[in-house]
Amino acid sequence: MEMLKKACDGLSKIREKSPLVHHITNYVSVNDCANITLAIGASPVMSDEIEDILDLIKIANSLVLNIGTLNKRTVESMIYLGKEANKLNIPVVLDPVGAGATKLRTGTSLKILQEVKVRVLRGNMSEIKSLLGLSGNTKGVDSTEKMDDAEDVAILAAKKFNCTVGISGEVDVISDGERVVKVFNGNSILTRVTGTGCMVTSLTGCFLGAGCDGLTSSTAAYLIMGLAGERAYKESGDNIGTFKVRLFDEIFNINEDRLKEGGKVEEC
Numbered sequence: 455m456e457m458l459k460k461a462c463d464g465l466s467k468i469r470e471k472s473p474l475v476h477h478i479t480n481y482v483s484v485n486d487c488a489n490i491t492l493a494i495g496a497s498p499v500m501s502d503e504i505e506d507i508l509d510l511i512k513i514a515n516s517l518v519l520n521i522g523t524l525n526k527r528t529v530e531s532m533i534y535l536g537k538e539a540n541k542l543n544i545p546v547v548l549d550p551v552g553a554g555a556t557k558l559r560t561g562t563s564l565k566i567l568q569e570v571k572v573r574v575l576r577g578n579m580s581e582i583k584s585l586l587g588l589s590g591n592t593k594g595v596d597s598t599e600k601m602d603d604a605e606d607v608a609i610l611a612a613k614k615f616n617c618t619v620g621i622s623g624e625v626d627v628i629s630d631g632e633r634v635v636k637v638f639n640g641n642s643i644l645t646r647v648t649g650t651g652c653m654v655t656s657l658t659g660c661f662l663g664a665g666c667d668g669l670t671s672s673t674a675a676y677l678i679m680g681l682a683g684e685r686a687y688k689e690s691g692d693n694i695g696t697f698k699v700r701l702f703d704e705i706f707n708i709n710e711d712r713l714k715e716g717g718k719v720e721e722c
């Protein structure tokens with residue numbers, strides 16, 4: 455089945471099942487991640503306290519780990535809960551926010567990848583390259599890297615970490631180590647709103663929670679954010695506040711027809 459069709463099927467499944475997506479995430483974009491999860495048709499829950507999360511994970515359909523505002527206690531919770539999710543066969547997506555900017559962020563991401571079976575690793579080019587030891591430069595949480603070798607980097611990372619890897623950029627590149635998919639939708643204004651990457655990670659969690667495989671989940675999440683971004687920009691132009699509101703409107707109203715009409719996905 456072609457990717458666009460798989461993304462459409464995944465979207466229907468989200469709306470049928472409304473999966474519960476447990477997040478341990480950062481305090482910058484946490485509210486936007488909860489709202490994007492609701493907008494696409496899933497249910498979010500955000501919690502990092504060990505006593506609380508051990509009960510919550512039993513009813514969750516997927517787990518989002520995002521190290522954006524990591525601290526010792528939340529990292530411990532992420533690894534603990536990641537392992538519990540693995541035992542329960544609940545898929546895990548990791549966003550290594552800011553890996554490459556500090557030793558703590560790179561080291562923590564690598565530790566999670568070593569101790570938890572991660573289904574999808576989603577980040578920008580600087581973050582993914584730094585995890586491969588290919589570059590150490592992330593400007594805080596933003597990428598400084600070109601996307602020229604994105605295909606090779608995605609394949610390499612997918613093989614090294616034994617998961618699907620989704621790298622964001624003008625063209626998003628996703629690989630499970632064998633196949634490579636590219637998503638051409640998007641608008642550069644998405645990089646001027648904080649948390650759009652985190653929100654793609656949450657959307658990935660929604661697709662995983664609906665039962666989609668890693669490659670489909672990562673592709674569908676990028677496709678939806680990219681297409682919604684394009685459509686929102688047509689309404690808002692450079693009015694960035696309006697753009698953000700329109701982005702949520704577009705994600706809430708995305709459907710199979712819009713995806714089929716506007717989705718630009720290529721499997722290489």
Ligand SMILES: Nc1ncnc2c1ncn2[C@@H]1O[C@H](COP(=O)(O)OP(=O)(O)O)[C@@H](O)[C@H]1O
Nearest residue numbers: 578622623624626640641642644645650651679
């Ligand atoms: N130059 C660009 N043109 C169009 N869309 C982009 C561009 N860069 C990133 N995006 C999109 O913006 C969203 C967030 O990506 P990005 O900013 O790279 O992630 P992060 O916020 O984790 O650094 C993704 O949907 C991605 O496809």
Ligand SMILES: Cc1ncsc1CCOP(=O)(O)O
Nearest residue numbers: 480482522595649650651652
């Ligand atoms: C600005 C910032 N600082 C710590 S987490 C965070 C949000 C990062 O979100 P994204 O990677 O989606 O831009």
Ligand SMILES: [Mg+2]
Nearest residue numbers: 551595651652
């Ligand atoms: Mg990010």
